[in-house]
Amino acid sequence: MLKKEIATVLDTSKSNGWVLEPDAKSILRSYGIAVPRFTWAANPEEALQFVRERGFPVVAKVVSPKILHKSDVGGVVTGIDNDEWLNDTFQAFSQMEGFAGMLVEEMVSGMELMIGAKMDEQFGPVILFGMGGTEVEIYKDTVLRMAPLKEQDVPSMIKNLKAHRLLEGYRGSKPVNREALTRALLSFSDLVMDIHEFIESIDLNPVLCSPEQCMVADARIMLIGR
C-alpha cells in the first residue's frame, strides 16, 4: 500500500477511533509484515470463493466498526471446514451490530507472541514485545523499547523475556524463526515511526511464530482523538 493510501485509511477510520482488522492487515502487509491470506467478504459467495481457491480450514471474524472486542460477542469462529458452516457463520455475523462484512482467513499455528506500540507522553513511540495470547495481562511477560528499533535491539529484547527459552527451542521443540521475528519487529518499527502521529496504540496479538514463519493473526490499531 502506498503511503497516501495508508493516510486515507487512517483518515476514514478516524471517526471510528480504530482501524478495521482487514484494513489494519493490509497496512501491515504493505510494510512486509506477514499476515495470513484473507478476504473481506461482503456476501457468502465471496467467502465461498476464498475457500474454493485456498481450501479449508479457515477462521471467520466479524467486521464491524461497532465491535472492537470480537470474541466477546462471538464474532470469531475458528476451524471452519465446510461450506455450510461457513455460510451459517456469515448469516450469524450479519445480524450483529454495524455488520460490514466477514473476514475469512487461512488458519495458521505457532507460538503466541505479541508485538505492540504505544505513544508515550515522555518518550514518544515505544515498542512492546512479549508473550501473547489472551492471557498477556496475567503473565505480563513483555519488554519495552523506544522506537525506532535497531537490529541489535532484538536479541536483548528476546533475552529479557522470562519465557525466552521457549522461543529458543525448549525440550526438543524447534526454535521460532529468529530471522522472521526480527524482520517483523523491525518492519513494525518502521510502520510505527511513519504513522505515530495518528496512533494511540497498536496491538498485534497474537503474532504466531513457528520455526517457519511469524504471522500476525490479529491486529488492532487505535487512533488518537477517539
Added chain:
Amino acid sequence: MNFRALFQPKTMAVIGVSLQNDQHPANVIFRKNHLRYPVKAFAVNPKGGSLQGETVFKKISNIPEKVDLAVIAARAEHAPDILSECIASGVGGAAVISGGFAEIGRNDLQETLVSMARKADFPFIGPNCLGIYAPSIVDSFFLPSERMVRPDQGNVAIVSQSGGILVDHMLKFKEEGIGLSLGVSIGNKAMIREIDLLKYLEKDPGTKVIAFYVEGFAKGEGRDFVLAAARCPKPVIVIKSGKSPGGSRAVSSHTASLAGDYKVFSQVLAQMGVVEAGDELELISFCEALSCYQTPIEGKIGIITGSGGHGAMAVDGCAAHGLLVPSLTTREQERIREDLSRSIKAIASLGNPIDLTGSAVDEDFISTARHLTTIPEIDCVLMLLLPYLPGITSDLGARLSSIYQKAGKALIAYVPHVEKFRMLIEGFELNGVPVSHSIEAAVLMAEALRRCQPC
C-alpha cells in the same frame, strides 16, 4: 547558552536582602558567600543602606563590577523587573530562588521570566529552587553554613528537581566519602532543564558521573534526554519518583495497559545505558562505584573475605542481581594456596567465594587479590574486610588499592563504617577504590558497573 557564569562565578549579587531580618534567605546566602567563599558577593535592596558593614546596592546597575551570577530571592512579583535589570546590566546568569510561580498556578509569571530570558539568551536556574552548590566556588542555598553537611570536592554532579533531596544526598555523599563536583537544584526548571545540564556536565572536566533526581519529563522531553544520555560518554544515573500509576485511566489495548508510564521510563533508560537507581541506597552506591570506575564490566565477581558468612551473603546478593560468581579451577586454587601463610594454608576455602578465615593476615589478602587480577573469568573483585580480625592492619586498604590500580581491574571493598576503622577505609577511598558500608551495597556497586551500558 553559556553556564560558566552560573557555576564558576567570580562575582555575585544577592538580590532581596533584608535590612531588618537577618534570617531572611537572601541574608543567609549573602553572608555565607561573603564570609566563606572566594566569590565576591554584593547585596542588593532598593532601599540601600548597609549589611554587616558592607554597602547594600539599590540597583544591580550600581554595582561597580561586572556581575557573573545574580541570586534572586525577592518576592515572585518583583522577579520579572529584577530579571530585566540583570539582563540590562550584563549579568551572566541567575538563580531564581523565590517560590510563587507555576507551582502555585502562576504560570503567567513564570512564562514572563522564560520569554525575557530566552530573548536575551540569559540562563537562569529555577524558580522555586535552592540553586547552585559549587564546592569551594559558590553556594546559593539559603541554609546556614553551620547546618549544612558539605561533601568533599569530587567528580559526581547531582541535578535535582527537589532541593530537599539534593541536600539530603549531599549529606549521604559526605557519610560515604563520595566527592561532589556540582549540585544543582532546578526547581520548576522553567528554562534550564535536565538535558541542558547534562550537556554542560558532559563537557565539564571536573565531572565524571552525572546523577539526576527526576520527578517527570514534559511531553517528548524524556526522548531527547535519553538520546543525549546515550551519547554521553560519562555514566548517567537517574532516580525517579512518582512511579506508582496516577489514577485509573481507561486503557483500550493490551499494549497501553502493559506499557505503564513508569515501566516505559525504566525500560527505555536501560535500553539507552542510563543507570536507573531504584532507591536511595542504590543511588548512593551507584554514584560511589561509578565515581571510581567508568568502564562497564560483564559482572563476573570474585569474592575475598575472612568470614564464610560474608562470602555466602555476597554470593546470594550477586545471584539476586544477576551477577555471576564463577568457580575457580583447581589449578587456580592451587596457585592461590601456594602463596598463603602456613597457618591458613590447610583451612582456607578457595573455590569463590574465597574464605581466608579469621586467621588470615594482610599478606594473604594481598597475594590472593593479586592472583585474581590475572584470572580472566573474574572482572570485578569484592573484598569484604572485617577489621576486627587480628591479622588485618590499617595499611591493607592502600596496599590493595595500588595492586588494582596497576591491574586496571575493578576492586570494591566492604568495611564496617565506624570511626576506628577510618584509616583502613581512607586507604581505599583516597586511592580511588569505593568502600561500601554493607555487603548489599558492595553488590550494588558491582551492579552499577554492569548496568552502565545499553542492555
